[in-house]
Amino acid sequence: MIGNFTYCNPTKIYFGKNALEGLKEELKKYGKNVLLVYGGGSIKKNGIYEKVVAALKESGKQIFEDGGVMPNPSYAKLCEGISRARAAKADLILAVGGGSVCDYAKAVSVSVHCDEDAWEKYYIRFEEPDCEIVPVGCVLTMVGTGSEMNGGSVITNHEQKLKIGHVFGENVFPKFSILDPEFTFTVPKYQMVSGIYDIMSHILEQYFSGTDDNTSDYISEGLLRSLIHSADIAVEDPHNYEARSNLMWTATWALNTLIAKGKTTDWMVHMLGQAVAAHTDATHGMTLAAVTMPYYTFILPYGTAKFARYAVNVWNVDPAGKSEKEVALEGLSRMEAWMRKIGLVMNISELGATREMLDGMVKSTLIMDGGYKVLTEEDIRSILSASF
Amino acid sequence: MIGNFTYCNPTKIYFGKNALEGLKEELKKYGKNVLLVYGGGSIKKNGIYEKVVAALKESGKQIFEDGGVMPNPSYAKLCEGISRARAAKADLILAVGGGSVCDYAKAVSVSVHCDEDAWEKYYIRFEEPDCEIVPVGCVLTMVGTGSEMNGGSVITNHEQKLKIGHVFGENVFPKFSILDPEFTFTVPKYQMVSGIYDIMSHILEQYFSGTDDNTSDYISEGLLRSLIHSADIAVEDPHNYEARSNLMWTATWALNTLIAKGKTTDWMVHMLGQAVAAHTDATHGMTLAAVTMPYYTFILPYGTAKFARYAVNVWNVDPAGKSEKEVALEGLSRMEAWMRKIGLVMNISELGATREMLDGMVKSTLIMDGGYKVLTEEDIRSILSASF
Numbered sequence: 086m087i088g089n090f091t092y093c094n095p096t097k098i099y100f101g102k103n104a105l106e107g108l109k110e111e112l113k114k115y116g117k118n119v120l121l122v123y124g125g126g127s128i129k130k131n132g133i134y135e136k137v138v139a140a141l142k143e144s145g146k147q148i149f150e151d152g153g154v155m156p157n158p159s160y161a162k163l164c165e166g167i168s169r170a171r172a173a174k175a176d177l178i179l180a181v182g183g184g185s186v187c188d189y190a191k192a193v194s195v196s197v198h199c200d201e202d203a204w205e206k207y208y209i210r211f212e213e214p215d216c217e218i219v220p221v222g223c224v225l226t227m228v229g230t231g232s233e234m235n236g237g238s239v240i241t242n243h244e245q246k247l248k249i250g251h252v253f254g255e256n257v258f259p260k261f262s263i264l265d266p267e268f269t270f271t272v273p274k275y276q277m278v279s280g281i282y283d284i285m286s287h288i289l290e291q292y293f294s295g296t297d298d299n300t301s302d303y304i305s306e307g308l309l310r311s312l313i314h315s316a317d318i319a320v321e322d323p324h325n326y327e328a329r330s331n332l333m334w335t336a337t338w339a340l341n342t343l344i345a346k347g348k349t350t351d352w353m354v355h356m357l358g359q360a361v362a363a364h365t366d367a368t369h370g371m372t373l374a375a376v377t378m379p380y381y382t383f384i385l386p387y388g389t390a391k392f393a394r395y396a397v398n399v400w401n402v403d404p405a406g407k408s409e410k411e412v413a414l415e416g417l418s419r420m421e422a423w424m425r426k427i428g429l430v431m432n433i434s435e436l437g438a439t440r441e442m443l444d445g446m447v448k449s450t451l452i453m454d455g456g457y458k459v460l461t462e463e464d465i466r467s468i469l470s471a472s473f
Numbered sequence: 474m475i476g477n478f479t480y481c482n483p484t485k486i487y488f489g490k491n492a493l494e495g496l497k498e499e500l501k502k503y504g505k506n507v508l509l510v511y512g513g514g515s516i517k518k519n520g521i522y523e524k525v526v527a528a529l530k531e532s533g534k535q536i537f538e539d540g541g542v543m544p545n546p547s548y549a550k551l552c553e554g555i556s557r558a559r560a561a562k563a564d565l566i567l568a569v570g571g572g573s574v575c576d577y578a579k580a581v582s583v584s585v586h587c588d589e590d591a592w593e594k595y596y597i598r599f600e601e602p603d604c605e606i607v608p609v610g611c612v613l614t615m616v617g618t619g620s621e622m623n624g625g626s627v628i629t630n631h632e633q634k635l636k637i638g639h640v641f642g643e644n645v646f647p648k649f650s651i652l653d654p655e656f657t658f659t660v661p662k663y664q665m666v667s668g669i670y671d672i673m674s675h676i677l678e679q680y681f682s683g684t685d686d687n688t689s690d691y692i693s694e695g696l697l698r699s700l701i702h703s704a705d706i707a708v709e710d711p712h713n714y715e716a717r718s719n720l721m722w723t724a725t726w727a728l729n730t731l732i733a734k735g736k737t738t739d740w741m742v743h744m745l746g747q748a749v750a751a752h753t754d755a756t757h758g759m760t761l762a763a764v765t766m767p768y769y770t771f772i773l774p775y776g777t778a779k780f781a782r783y784a785v786n787v788w789n790v791d792p793a794g795k796s797e798k799e800v801a802l803e804g805l806s807r808m809e810a811w812m813r814k815i816g817l818v819m820n821i822s823e824l825g826a827t828r829e830m831l832d833g834m835v836k837s838t839l840i841m842d843g844g845y846k847v848l849t850e851e852d853i854r855s856i857l858s859a860s861f
Contacts, residue, residue, distance in 0.1 A: 086654075086718040089489025094482065100735070101477025266474075300699040300719045304726070307695030311688040330474040331688045334735065338692070347488070347722065 086347030087297040094341055096234045097261040100334065102326075104265040105136055111222060111261045112144040116176025119146045120169060120219075122190045124154045124182045128226060131271045137181050137224055149173035151193075154182065156369070157241040157248060157362055158189040160204045166193040167203065170219065180223045180259075183272075183280075184230025184369075187223045188250075191238040191257055194219045208240055208249040214257065223262040227272050228333045229280030229370060231287060231340025233262035241363060246449055248359040264337070266330035270323065277323065278428045279370030281316045281332065285309065286354050286373040287339040293384075293391060294455045295348040305344045306398045311335050313399070313423065320427045351456035354380055357468065360449035367436035374429035375436055378421055379471035383464065388457030389413050433472045443469060474735030475685040482729055484622045485649040488722065490714075492653040493524055499610060499649045500532040504564025507534045508557060508607075510578045512542045512570045516614060519659045525569050525612055537561035539581075542570065544757070545629040545636060545750055546577040548592045554581040555591065558607065568611045568647075571668075572618025572757075575611045576638075579626040579645055582607040596628055596637040602645065611650040615660050616721045617668030617758055619675060619728030621650035629751060634837055636747040652725070654718035658711065665711060666816045667758030669704045669720065673697065674742050674761040675727040681772075681779060682843045683736040693732045694786045699723050701787070701811065708815045739844035742768055745856065748837035755824035762817035763824055766809055767859035771852065776845030777801050821860045831857060 099107030112119075119141055128134040141148050151169045154162060170178065170193050180190035195214040196203040206212050223233045231237070236253030272280070292305045312335045318328035338344070357380060358372035365372075385392050393409045396402035396416020404412045421431075430436055438446070447466050452459065460468070487495030500507075507529055516522040529536050539557045542550060558566065558581050568578035583602040584591040594600050611621045619625070624641030657665070680693045700723050706716035726732070745768060746760035753760075773780050781797045784790035784804020792800045809819075818824055826834070831854065838853050848856070 086488065086722050087715055089492065091485065091487050091495065093485040097479065097481040099479050100474065104477065107479065297715060298702070298719070300696070300703075300722045300726075303695040303699035303702075304692055305695070306698075307691040307693070308688070310694075311691035314686070314691075315688075327475055327685060330735070331686070334474050334688045338688075338731075343726075347718070 086299055086301070088347045088349075090346045092342065092346055093255050094234060094258065094343075095255060096258045096341075098234065098264060098337070099261065100264045101330070102265060102267060104263045105140060105224065107261065108137070108140045108222070108224065108263055109144055112141070112146060115220060117145065117147050118149065118173050118176045120149050120151055120173050120175040120178045120193070122151045122154060122166070122178055122180045122182070122186055122193070124152070124156075124186050126152060127271070128181055133181060133224070133226060133268055137179070141179070149175065154186045154189045156185050157366055158185050158192070158239075160240055160242040163189065163192050163196070163203055163240055167196045170197045175219050178219055178221045180221060181226065183225070183227030184232040187221075187225070187232035187259065188230070188238040188240070190221045190223070191232070191236070191253060191259075192240055194221045195253065195257055204240065204242055207251045208242070211251060213254065218256055221259045223259045224268070225262060225264050225333070226268045227276060227280060228269050228336045229283035231336055233259060233264065234337050234341040237340065239359070246363045246445060248363040248449075249451070250355075250359075264333055266326055266333050269329055269333065274320075274323065274428070276368065278320065279368045280336070281312070281319070281370070281427065282374045282424070282429050283370035284312055284332070284336045284339045286370070286377065288312070288344065290352045290354055291345045291348070291350045292395070293388060293457065294351040297348060299348045301344045301346050301348055308335050308339055308344070309399045316427055349455040352453045353456050353460060356451045356453055357465070360446045361433050361436060361438055363449050364442045364446050365433070365437040371430040371436055372433070374424060375431060375433045376468065376472045377424070378417070378431065379468045381417055383468050384457045385413055385417065391457075392416060433469070438473065440473070474687055474689070476735045476737075478734045480730065480734055481643050482622060482646065482731075483643060484646045486622065486652060486725070487649065488652045489718070490653060490655060492651045493528060493612065495649070496525070496528045496610070496612065496651055497532055500529070500534060500565075503608060505533070505535050506537065506561050506564045508537045508539055508561050508563040508566045508581075510539045510542060510554070510566055510568045510570070510574055510581070512540070512544075512574050514540060515659070516569055521569060521612070521614060521656055525567070529567070537563065542574045542577045544573050545754055546573050546580070546627075548628055548630040551577065551580050551584070551591055551628055555584045558585045563607050566607050566609045568609060569614065571613070571615030572620040575609075575613070575620035575647065576618070576626040576628070578609045578611070579620070579624070579641060579647075580628055582609045583641065583645055592628065592630055595639045596630070599639060601642065606644055609647045611647045612656070613650060613652050613721070614656045615664060615668060616657050616724045617671035619724055621647060621652065622725050622729040625728065627747070634751045634833060636751040636837075637839070638743075638747075652721055654714055654721050657717055657721065662708075662711065662816070664756065666708065667756045668724070669700070669707070669758070669815065670762045670812070670817050671758035672700055672720070672724045672727045674758070674765065676700070676732065678740045678742055679733045679736070679738045680783070681776060681845065682739045685736060687736045689732045689734055689736055696723050696727055696732070697787045704815055737843040740841045741844050741848060744839045744841055745853070748834045749821050749824060749826055751837050752830045752834050753821075753825040759818040759824055760821070762812060763819060763821045764856065764860045765812070766805070766819065767856045769805055771856050772845045773801055773805065779845075780804060821857070826861065828861070
């Protein structure tokens, strides 16, 4: 742990079967008006909506609905949510859904009592909230983003073709999150696998950076091994409670600030993936998967030692008699085979990207400076070209 | 993650060089009267006392001193601390020291506004506090117990020859902890190595229990690998900042509730070690080291699969062509060699235990039921006998 840091994560987690019982405990702490935020309505089909509404009514809450949050929540929808929260005089925003719904709820929470334009303030100027923040709680129904225990909030501005995440401080973290693995059983396999890769990418974005020998990297390797093991089981048997619960908890710890402590981080896979999503509206985890191999192959020469460590400690590559580069490449090769096996999309064409979009995607890609190489615009063009 | 659980850890950590700057931020949140709790006075020799007092004065605090907390804080000392805190009308208890000082501060914090006998209420009847709790902050100067980010508080009743820990809920966790790895540089090597084994034992007590395939166990393996790696460096070069900082952060995560989530835990090494300490007043980590091999050798047949996993994933034992038991035993053997190498005490005689104390130590050992075998009194006698 070479770098200085602070750590504080006050989100309370209720985990396991019947974790929704925890919601009633938490509701006691907040006022009467609850803005109930959800997505396309799948929670009305699988019974989760009914259970949540019953808990809210039992707790004497007035429910104001804000459904229809889309997978890449838009700036236009955010403006609508802010209006709804203001009209409701919301004391609590309850997000029931996956990461998009949680991200959106946080974006609303910091904007309700703010007079400035939310997109400009938080997603262009990256300012911190200087107004009252409406508390957020989450009932998680899809695994991957880690939004249930962090300050992350990604919003897409379709007009500007920009998908940008603001990582807010602990004052914006959900006050509580309800994690019942059974609530994720009805997620379609494509979404489940996409979520699995989102988890993996979160860990790797923090792992593939820095040269120090950091406890965070050892924790990351443990999380990766757990993820791979449980993903293999869940892909074969989606109703395996143990595997789904391990995936759910791994997702939370993959992105709740812990494994970034004391080190630099990369995040270029997300920047590339988000550029693809801004132009195609494709599923988040799949955009990450589709650009991963071209990007890691490109940066491997600049961080070979870490890629070799990854190969040995995560993919069980036997390093005996091999060069560091050979070990590193064998690790990536095993990773690629595993990605194909679990059903990830490995190119951006399949996600709707066309060669005509290339210039736009290059332009939409934010360049980060924490990885093994700071990319040039030409590097980005080359990586995205290799992703078709 | 088979078991249901809640997780909440609100302690704010300031980590790194000059982390003491964070103290001034935190002091703003509390009233004027600060009870400054510390141990035998080493902080007056290494300059930490002066720095803390300067920060307190700069923040306009009234300082009330409570020094002389001993390595196994006693019930008698606790009673004295309660009186001092009451006389000071303490708004904040600031613990400057190692785990004993932090443990003691928490015991005082839950007793100041409580009319009942603290030993009886918290350490015999294991009740939860039902009174106002005085907030606690920590400035950590020794690594091992994890007390800086949990609710643990171990107190020794010398009259009753009992050393008992109460694990309080998150309302008793330190509000903040200052972790500057350089503050640990002056700890004598014996104490540093003892702390290292305390960390290892904390992880193993949570790891060697349960048959499920749990994310917590994967995180534990990562922490163990980090610990072993950094310990090897720190033993050779105690002023290696990176190694000492990794040890410090690993210690915090070894016992801040995370790696116990969703699984059962053991804690028999601690129960045996605490019985030895209650009769000898020996250093905590050394008592754990001295009983470990006899205990693990005894329970290995009841949890062979997990001991084999430990051998492969932590000690790099090659399982090819070996039985599960052979793999498991080879892991323990490598662990024992490492323990000797870093300078741990491997028998209780060297810690002052005599055969005459055996009956008493057996009687002082609390029996836990989460490990691979619930011990009988005869089992305990046999394990302690093998520890001489």
